[in-house]
Amino acid sequence: MTSIADQFKEKIEQGKLPEPIPRWRVQVRHVLLWILFGSFVVIGTASSGVAVWFMTDPSGLLMEYNNGDALSSILDALPLFWIILSLILAVGAISIFVHAPRGYRYRTVVIGGSVALAFIAFGGAISATGMSDRIESAASRMPGYSLIQRPRLNQFIKIEQNRIIGRIQESQNGHMMIQDPGGIIWQVDVRQCDLRQLDFVEQGNCVRIIGMPSSTVKVFEAKELLPCPRGVRIQRVQQYMKEQVKEPLR
Amino acid sequence: MPPDEYQNKTDEELAQSVLKDANALVVLIRRYESRLLSYIRRISGSSVEDAEDILQESFMDAYKHIANFDPSLKFSSWIYRIVHNRTISAYRKKKKEMGDMSIDADDDAFKRMMAAGDDTARMADQNLTAEMVGKILKQLSERDRNVLVLAYMEEKTYDEISDILRAPPGTVATWIRRAKQKFQKSAEQFELANKII
Numbered sequence: 001m002t003s004i005a006d007q008f009k010e011k012i013e014q015g016k017l018p019e020p021i022p023r024w025r026v027q028v029r030h031v032l033l034w035i036l037f038g039s040f041v042v043i044g045t046a047s048s049g050v051a052v053w054f055m056t057d058p059s060g061l062l063m064e065y066n067n068g069d070a071l072s073s074i075l076d077a078l079p080l081f082w083i084i085l086s087l088i089l090a091v092g093a094i095s096i097f098v099h100a101p102r103g104y105r106y107r108t109v110v111i112g113g114s115v116a117l118a119f120i121a122f123g124g125a126i127s128a129t130g131m132s133d134r135i136e137s138a139a140s141r142m143p144g145y146s147l148i149q150r151p152r153l154n155q156f157i158k159i160e161q162n163r164i165i166g167r168i169q170e171s172q173n174g175h176m177m178i179q180d181p182g183g184i185i186w187q188v189d190v191r192q193c194d195l196r197q198l199d200f201v202e203q204g205n206c207v208r209i210i211g212m213p214s215s216t217v218k219v220f221e222a223k224e225l226l227p228c229p230r231g232v233r234i235q236r237v238q239q240y241m242k243e244q245v246k247e248p249l250r
Numbered sequence: 251m252p253p254d255e256y257q258n259k260t261d262e263e264l265a266q267s268v269l270k271d272a273n274a275l276v277v278l279i280r281r282y283e284s285r286l287l288s289y290i291r292r293i294s295g296s297s298v299e300d301a302e303d304i305l306q307e308s309f310m311d312a313y314k315h316i317a318n319f320d321p322s323l324k325f326s327s328w329i330y331r332i333v334h335n336r337t338i339s340a341y342r343k344k345k346k347e348m349g350d351m352s353i354d355a356d357d358d359a360f361k362r363m364m365a366a367g368d369d370t371a372r373m374a375d376q377n378l379t380a381e382m383v384g385k386i387l388k389q390l391s392e393r394d395r396n397v398l399v400l401a402y403m404e405e406k407t408y409d410e411i412s413d414i415l416r417a418p419p420g421t422v423a424t425w426i427r428r429a430k431q432k433f434q435k436s437a438e439q440f441e442l443a444n445k446i447i
Contacts (some may be wrong), residue, residue, distance in 0.1 A: 004306050005279040012272045016308070020269060023317040101320055106418040 030101065037096045040119070044089030046135050047082050048123025053132030054079035057230040081148045082246050085098075086123075122201050136231055154233065164220060166236050171201055176222075178207065181234055186220050193225045200227040206234055261325035268316045275313055278317055285404075289330070292335050292399045295388060304340050308333045327413035331408070336413055338392065386436045394429035401426050 002010075011017050046170050054060060060077040097103045101112070126132055139145055166178035175193040188209055201207065206228035211221045221229060256264060256277045267274040283305070290301040312332050319328055387395050400406045400414060408426075412419040 003280075004302065004309060005276050008279055008309065009273070009276050010277070017272060019316055020314050021317050023269065026317040102322075105412060105418055107418045107420065159411065161371050 011126065018074065033096060033100060037093055037100070040089045040093040040096065041115070044093060044115075044119055045122040046126060046131075047086040047089060048119040049126030049132045050123075050136050050139070051082035051086055052077050052120070053127040053136070054124045055125065059227045059229045074154070077229075086119055090119060104115070132234055137233070140231075149231070159213060162212050163208065163210055165206065165228065165234075168201065168203050168205050168207055170203065175243070176201075178209070184218060187220055189214070189219070189221045190225055193222050197237055201225065205231060263323055265319045265325045265328075266321060267318065268313065272313070275309070275316070278325070282326070286329070286333050288331060289399070289404055292403055293334070293396055294337050294341050295384075296329055296337075296341075300340075304336050305333065308336045311336065313405075323413055324410060326443055327406075327410045330404070330414045331416070334396070344402075346421060362435075383436075386433060389436055390429065390432060393425060394432055396414075397422065397425045398429045398433060 055077065057077070058248070090112075093115050094108065096105075096116075097111050098108055119236075126135070140149075164178070164180055166180040166186060169177040169179055169185065171177075171190075174189065175187040176190050178186050178188055180186060188211075192211075208226040208228055209222045210218060210224040210226070213220055256267075256274055259274075259277075261269070261278060261281065264274040276349060285441070286293045286305055286405050287301050290296060290304050291298070294301075294304075294359075296304070304342070308329075312329055315332075319325070389399065390398070396415070401408075406414065408419045408422050411417075411426075413423045415422065417425075
């Protein structure tokens, strides 16, 4: 009985051995794998940065809109899209690393923990440098993103519930002119609000107002003046309102 | 004919030469053929013919994927991994019933397997024969059997087993510890059953 070595030798001499996979293909596969891993980490970190940015927004908890219900406010404030995106990218990065040539030598728990820590740490750094605002702004131009933001924006524009939102056009002597996303100019009486604490009250800034519409047309008496939460961009609200043709502002 | 200089090269050097000269693989096959045949029979209980078929396919796989060999790994770990995967795959695919484990009483591997128990004195009292050890191993789960065979019969280190089974070294240590406990428990039950009979 010929040994396996002798059988192989015979195949070599007869030229019957299959072609081995060339080294360059293996190297290209490794490079692509690491590029994919790097992409997941970079995009995941950016996504975490935006999630952290939203979650650290002092104006993010809209307690005044939820009748003081803390749990509802916290749930509303969670940027679910960015959190879920970060989770998906983290799982993808972990999965690629585990299947990398030497990835099996590390426990999945350790890899997962390291990826999560990196996302949170670098995400926090991105948020602190102000890049999260730009990333979110860029994402807002993507089709479909407005659908995700719609439920959040919905709660800011309810005249019937004494809430309006708009950009400050002018502010003096206890009165303010704001332009809401529909283009309507409101005259807002802010004499009941303490403007000394409100450093965001500057021309061009976005503000939320809770108060009471006056009997006079397009006049609003403000009880509370609040900054717009992060990610609320008047242009986006305008776009949203164009889509809400069936529910015109009263 | 493979050049004589190949005889003095390490396994890793030969593996890196295979793409240029397939004869380097012939030298490697000669070095590993018999021990890998024993390994296949130990983990699957297959016949000599089946084991040779599996081994031939494994070496063919190794040749086709030689560019995947990582020189920082030991060649033996790499080829054991390929053979291990082929063997497991062959038996899962065919859903074959495992044959009796091939263990020879004079085999040093058997003696090492006996020494695997935590209490070697107790193991000696049990008068386990090679045949009994083979039956006990056959009863164990696939993973328990594999780690015990690799650690005690093939004398692989934890790092090598980690590379063969693609698991973290710490996990391998845990698997071996648990497999030894199960082996000991099964040995006690086996011995008891034999006494009753």
